[in-house]
Amino acid sequence: MTATRIAVHGDSPYEVVIGPGVLDELPGLLGARVRTVAVVHNAGLPEIAGPVCKALEQAGYTVHALPVPDGEAAKEVGVLAGLWSDFARLGITRSDAVVGVGGGATTDLAGFAAASWLRGVKAVLVPTTLLGMVDAAVGGKTGINIPEGKNLVGAFHPPAGVLCELTTLTTMPREDYVSGLAEVIKAGFIADPKILELVEDDPQGAASPAGRHTRELVERAVRVKAEVVSADLRESGLREILNYGHTLAHAIEKAEEYRFRHGHAVAIGMVYAAELGRLTGRLPAEVVDRHRAVLTSVGLPTGYPAAAWPVLREGMRVDKKARGATLRFVVLDGLADPGRLEGPADDLLAAAYQAIAR
Known part of the structure; x- marks a missing residue:
């Protein structure tokens, strides 16, 4: 081939x-x-x-x-x-x-x-x-x-x-493969909805390297990243959209002393970012629901313990996307329409977390 x-x-x-x-x-x-x-x-x-x-x-x-x-x-x-x-x-x-x-x-x-x-x-x-x-x-x-x-x-x-x-x-062990699928799904939400359709068409196949869409999913996700980094090698603007879900994800990984799978953390972080978008009136509720549905269909988590919020909030203070004391999130204004949310209030951050807490 x-x-x-x-x-x-x-x-x-x-x-x-x-x-x-x-x-x-x-x-x-x-x-x-x-x-x-x-x-x-x-x-x-x-x-x-x-x-x-x-x-x-x-x-x-x-x-x-x-x-x-x-x-x-x-x-x-x-x-x-x-x-x-x-x-x-x-x-x-x-x-x-x-x-x-x-x-x-x-x-x-x-x-x-x-x-x-x-x-x-x-x-x-x-x-x-x-x-x-x-x-x-x-x-x-x-x-x-x-x-x-x-x-x-x-x-x-x-x-x-x-x-x-x-x-x-x-x-690859199945859990590790599924973890990597979170980054593929991320590419679908920020740039290429066809990825989401392929996963929804065959969730069980998407969660396996033997799936009938595996090569196309890999190629589409790589193309998304290649197009973004070609336009912005050093993360001066556009490239930040690749960090969708990563602000909370990195805080989770730090809290778990990096023993938590990256993709699992990103999956949770994407749902959190989607809830931020919903609470600020930028993202329709049906797109938030689609996050949960697609991620859950392949076996990825979409929530995290409620009691962890103080530790995670502190962990987000040290983030590469922050500018000075201003915390920045990548959020969606619609499917494949990423934007930025700068300096959100603590009560908004807490409310979005409450929506994913379990």
Whole structure:
């Protein structure tokens, strides 16, 4: 089956290549100038990292596999510092490269390691999860977490390319796959309602990599993100719409010490943002109801404990979208019509939370 190529424009343009068998393109993305490749991979994915390393070795590169912890545990300062030490030990130069293989946390880490080593070396990302393919690996945002918040330390560092090998999705645990589906659904609400129709047409199939719409859902979600980041690489305006649902989501993740699935938090955060839109008279109630229906149909949560509100409200104070003391939310003025809500009153924030509390 022919690979799908989606261009991401900007100062450093690249392609997201989607399909089965796309790993064959990895050597071409690295080029002849690169000699040594550090393959930063999820420690739990030897069956995927192994073939990547073998393909690079057969292409003539010197390859060093560098395993990192699974999930958000990879995005810690200590893990990043360990990679820097590894790069120094291996003699990684500006003409060498980093390949990130794994979920969104691994590609975030690998990208930031590449961005910060010698002020920037080439990176190619091979996301192996749905979340990584449709969100984390596309757009050039890299980062790590600190105790005070998620992704507060990072850099913009566009990769030389992103390879979405769809066959890797079949290795994912169901709950992790469904978690990634939240970002796909988000793309439907902010830009491409056809995504919502595909999910509604076959919710059970949408929740599985074997579903009949899987490839189209991935491609549509990637196109949404590619179009947005092409127009706004550094999040100066338009790109903020990709953060729909993320203000509360990041507060939930922080409160849960990053043991809560990102997509589950985003699902809850989208319903919260929808309620903010409803309470301010910007979003019809039927669109809020559609949020709950679509998310629930694939097994994603739409509420969070009522008693958690004080902790979550405090957690939202430290948010990348805030400007000074002003808290900013992405909200919808209608389906596929995102806008911004700046400086909402505390009683409004609390009322919207009460609408999702359980």
